[in-house]
Amino acid sequence: MKPGVDFVGIGVGVLMINNDNKILLGLRNTDPEKADSELHGEGTWTLPGGKVELREKLLECAKREVEEETSIKVNSLKLISVADDINEHAHFVTIGFLCKDFVGEPKVMEPDEITEWRWFDINNLPENLFFASRKIIENYLKGGVYEEH
Numbered sequence: 001m002k003p004g005v006d007f008v009g010i011g012v013g014v015l016m017i018n019n020d021n022k023i024l025l026g027l028r029n030t031d032p033e034k035a036d037s038e039l040h041g042e043g044t045w046t047l048p049g050g051k052v053e054l055r056e057k058l059l060e061c062a063k064r065e066v067e068e069e070t071s072i073k074v075n076s077l078k079l080i081s082v083a084d085d086i087n088e089h090a091h092f093v094t095i096g097f098l099c100k101d102f103v104g105e106p107k108v109m110e111p112d113e114i115t116e117w118r119w120f121d122i123n124n125l126p127e128n129l130f131f132a133s134r135k136i137i138e139n140y141l142k143g144g145v146y147e148e149h
Contacts, residue, residue, distance in 0.1 A: 009092045012062045013049035013136045015080065016072070016099045023122050023137070024048065024106055026069065026114035028130065040089055046114075046130035047137075048072075049094075062097050070117055071109055075101040081139035082146045085132040096136030 016024040025045040032042045050065040052058065063074045081096025106117035120126065125137070139145060 009090065010052040010058075011049060011085070011092045011094045011132070012052060012058060012065060013047040013081075013094055013096045013133055014062050014066050014074070014077070014099050015047055015096060015136055015140055016066070016102060017122070018119060020119070021122055022119035023125075024070070024117060025120055025126070025129075025133070026106075026108075026117045029113055029115055040087070041130040041132070044128045044130040045118075045120075045126045045133070047096075047133040049133075051092075058095055059097075062095075062099075066099070066102075069109055069114060070104075070106040072102050072104040072106060074099050075103065080145065081136040083132065083135040083139070085135070087131075092132070094132045094136070096139060098140060 025047065028042050028044050028046055030043040032040060048066045048069045049062065052061045059077055062077055066072055066074050077097040077099050079095065080098045081094070083094045083096070085092045085094045108114060108116060129137070
């Protein structure tokens, strides 16, 4: 069985905001085999994050994924979003966290999956956002944790 395909998977996304009110987004590879997501989204901008592993706590997963993908060390996280991410390929419950306390600058650590990391003004984001990341950002901006989209 494969999470998100044969049963509901759990994922995390981390909305990292720097002192200039910019958020960190990574550009997913355009090749579906390399973009590594049951939910697809190749060629879209995404928040750092990924799938929760068996017996891994949500906060541990969020910190691990950010460091694995960007080399940034997360100091603290705050829950900001819970969303049902469902499409024709998979079903995930995605937990969104806010991170304003971190150390380091983003580096491309998994170049096959994410081709670049870039800071974007939170009020001027790219159109082609990964839909699961868009939900986390919208929930943060609206001040709600769970919104039916």
